[in-house]
Amino acid sequence: MLDYIIRRLLVMVPTLLVISMLVFVIIQLPPGDYLTTLVQEYQDRGEQIGEEVLAFYRDNYGFGEPMWKQYLLWMKGILLEGNMGYSFAYEMPVSDVVGDRMFLTILVSFVTIVFVYIVAFPIGVYSAVNQYSPGDYALTFIGFIGLATPNFLLALVLMYLANEWTGASIGGLVDDHLRDAPMSWEKFVSVLQHLWVPVIVIGTSGTAGMIRRLRANLLDELHKQYVVTALAKGVPPKKALFKYPLRMALNPFIADIGNILPEIISGSAIVSIVLSLETTGPMLLRALETQDMYLAGSFLMVLALLTVVGNLVSDLALAFLDPRIRLGAEASK
Numbered sequence: 001m002l003d004y005i006i007r008r009l010l011v012m013v014p015t016l017l018v019i020s021m022l023v024f025v026i027i028q029l030p031p032g033d034y035l036t037t038l039v040q041e042y043q044d045r046g047e048q049i050g051e052e053v054l055a056f057y058r059d060n061y062g063f064g065e066p067m068w069k070q071y072l073l074w075m076k077g078i079l080l081e082g083n084m085g086y087s088f089a090y091e092m093p094v095s096d097v098v099g100d101r102m103f104l105t106i107l108v109s110f111v112t113i114v115f116v117y118i119v120a121f122p123i124g125v126y127s128a129v130n131q132y133s134p135g136d137y138a139l140t141f142i143g144f145i146g147l148a149t150p151n152f153l154l155a156l157v158l159m160y161l162a163n164e165w166t167g168a169s170i171g172g173l174v175d176d177h178l179r180d181a182p183m184s185w186e187k188f189v190s191v192l193q194h195l196w197v198p199v200i201v202i203g204t205s206g207t208a209g210m211i212r213r214l215r216a217n218l219l220d221e222l223h224k225q226y227v228v229t230a231l232a233k234g235v236p237p238k239k240a241l242f243k244y245p246l247r248m249a250l251n252p253f254i255a256d257i258g259n260i261l262p263e264i265i266s267g268s269a270i271v272s273i274v275l276s277l278e279t280t281g282p283m284l285l286r287a288l289e290t291q292d293m294y295l296a297g298s299f300l301m302v303l304a305l306l307t308v309v310g311n312l313v314s315d316l317a318l319a320f321l322d323p324r325i326r327l328g329a330e331a332s333k
Contacts, residue, residue: 008312019304020297024071027293027300034088034291035063057088074294078301085294089287094298098280100183104173104191105279111195112203113260120207124214125246131219139211146208155201155274170197171276179278198277202268213252221245247321254317258310262303 035057042049057063063070077083084094127136162170172179174190181187221227222245230240269281280299287296319325 005312005316008315012308012312015308016301016304020075020301021071023297023300023304024067024074024293027288027291027296028067028070030291034293037291038088074297078298084298087287087292087295089290089292089295094295097295098283098299101278101280101283103183104277105281107191108173108195108198108202108277108279112199112206115199115203116206116210119203120210120214124211125218125241127211127215128218128222129241140215143208143211146204147212149204151201151205151268152270152274154204155197155271158197158201159275170194173198173278198268198271198275201275202271210253214249217249217252218245221248251318251322254321255314257314257317258307260310262306262310 035054039049039054058065074085077085086092087094087097090097123139127139130136159170173194174187178187178190222241224245227240227245230244231237269285271277272279272281273285284296284299286292287299
């Protein structure tokens, strides 16, 4: 197992290097660069940008230089200086720009994941154990509605109903007077008061999807011979359910860890825009629109790193959960 982990960690290095090249090419694909966009904005306002500003950007960030040189400057800052770059749009280092937004994104995503698992697991188990019962039909119908309803549409409906019934706006994660304030206890309490709306909106489709998958996987396990044999030998039904079938049905959810980790950072961008959430999703979209290359590239690299790490964690967790799975040297035995 240790050899397997070491090999995977070593493979991560060239993998992330190739990803960094692809990310840099992608953020450079639109015509021009941030400096070109900035000059155009000044011209649209009838103003002229100073030559010293142009010279500063060219000297420090390689604007106007070949793409490979700009890439090397970016990687030099990340690898040698631990500097993720400079956000031109915010005129701040990337690490300072994503401060509170990163915390809020992680908080929303973590609570959403907990909500999805707490709601989906008991419902999925009930639907599988009570197949074709009235409760199963009702929960299945609700699950299909959750799968068919886009998250952003549900957000719009909730915002409309809240405004019509209470006259209140449920957008945002904090009260308006705390929006630009640093994190404090008052702001944290305000976040908790606003948190339930994005958690329900973002978690609805995930909950419905997990219910369907857990029900299907558990039904497949419950009809296998080892469960029938256990019940025939007098094993209590609950023990026969939780000891093996449910454990085996969890494999797809453990494998999803590779997708869950990057989602914690990226957040649901469309829902965040609709609800005006102060998370990193809208910031990433804005960075791509304005060609804020270091901010966008740093976001994408963090997502790539979390995806690679998440896949490793999910492989190790699967091997621990399911004794049929073997990794490394054990797999050849």
